[in-house]
Amino acid sequence: MRLRFRASRSAVVVLAAAAIGLAGCAGSEPEPLEPEVVTETPEQSVDKTHAPDPQIEEAWPLTGVAGEVAARDVMSVKVENSVAARPQTGLQSADIVWEEMIEGGETRLLAVYHSTVPETIGPIRSLRPMDIPLATPFGGQLIFSGAQRAFLDAAHASPLQILTNDAGAAGFYRSADRRAPHNVYGNTADFIAQGSGDEDVEAAFSYAPEPEFATAVAEGEPTGSLQLSFPNTSPSWTWATDADAWLRSEAGADAMTTDEGRVSAVNVLVLRVEVRTTSYTDPSGSPVPESVVTGSGEAIIATGGHTVSGTWSKDADDAHVQLRTEDGDEVLLAAGNTWVELLPVSGSSVSLN
Incomplete structure (x- = not known):
């Protein structure tokens, strides 16, 4: 049997010294041993008195x-929502969408674009009086097709850049796939080219660092759907866990787009607003209503399959909407797109299931 031994480094040095000693006794001059130099790296000094900046x-x-935020203007675009206008194009790309009641109890949309800009948006329709105070806090461009003189004058008096089909602004065209007046569409590259691109855009709402810290999720009640009733339309939102979003329906049918599938939202806000009748009428003779968006009222905030009650307030035309809980705390939304339902306090309703 063969035994194996593993000598340590110190043992090797001892044996080497002994061998040299024996050689010296034999009359030969020993070669001097050079001591092994071991250099140790000192521990680096770490300042533990100050935590690193987040x-x-x-x-x-x-x-x-x-x-990384691109240097481009916000585009607030007036999008039609009648049966003849559906499915819309480019709607799902909007950061924020406001749904507001117009004449006849139907609704129309103000879609606000900044982080994602689709190639095409439409159908684009005419302005309503509440669009100006809704769009003003975002700055940038207000884009529409047609307006009554009083509304048009108010738009031009605002700090917004006004782009209209009637004035011949670049980017508008008529689609052969739809009948007038539901066939006006916009090429966003042309719209962007007409902007300054140097405006600082302020946050419209406050956002939680993680979805679970959103106010509705942290403090609200589990909710599977929101059913809304305007005088002449009934949109609804259903929470889809697999999509991690609220899915929109129109009168019981899936709300679709031509380019990005079904309409969905990370946050849905239901703001109860006063609606007053203006002295203006549409071509059919119906009075034009105006949602009062400065002031305050009740709110329902829906995020992450939960809802919580609160309040909304908007102090001036150039101020963003502020959201508070019933206890007065700031509402935090989950990061993502938001739909805002401007639901009249009378003649309309909302139910949560």
Whole structure:
């Protein structure tokens, strides 16, 4: 049997010294041993008295989604929502969508674009009086097709850049796939080219650092759907866990787009607003209503399959809407797109299931 031994480094040095000693006795001059020099790296000094500064990620101001923010203007676009206008194009790309009642009890949309800009948006329709105070806090461009003189004058008196089909602004065209007046569409590259691209865009809402910290999720009640009733239309939102979003329906049918599938939202806000009748009428003779969006009222905030009650307030035309809980705390939304339902306090309703 063969035994194996593993000598340590010190043992090797001892044996080497003994061998040299024996060689010396034999009359030969020993070669001097050079001592082994071991250099130890000292531990680096770490300042543990100050915690490192937190890394603050850049985020898109109208969604709270992390990303490098591009230097381009906000586009607030008036989008039709009648049966003849559906399915719309480019609607799902909007950061924020306001749904407002117009004449006849139907609704029309003001879609606000910044973080994601689709190639095409439409159908684009005419302006209503509440669109100006809704769009003003975002700055940038207000884009529409047609307006009564009083509304048009008010738009031009605002700080917004006004782009209209009637004035011949670049980017508008008529689609052969739809009948007038539901066939006006916009090429966003042309719209962007007419903007300054140097405006600072402020956050419209406050966003939680993680979805579970959103106010509705942290403090609200589980909710599977929101059923809304305007005088002449009934949109609804259903929570889809697999999509992690609220899915929209119109009168019981899926609300679709031509380019991005079904309409969905990370946050849905239901703001109860006063609606007053203006002295203006549409071509059919119906009075034009105006949603009063400065002031305050009740709110329902829906995020992450939960809802919580609160209040909304907007102090001036150039101020963003502020959301508070019933206890007066600031409401935090989840990062992502938001739909705002401007639901009249009378003649309309909302139910949660």
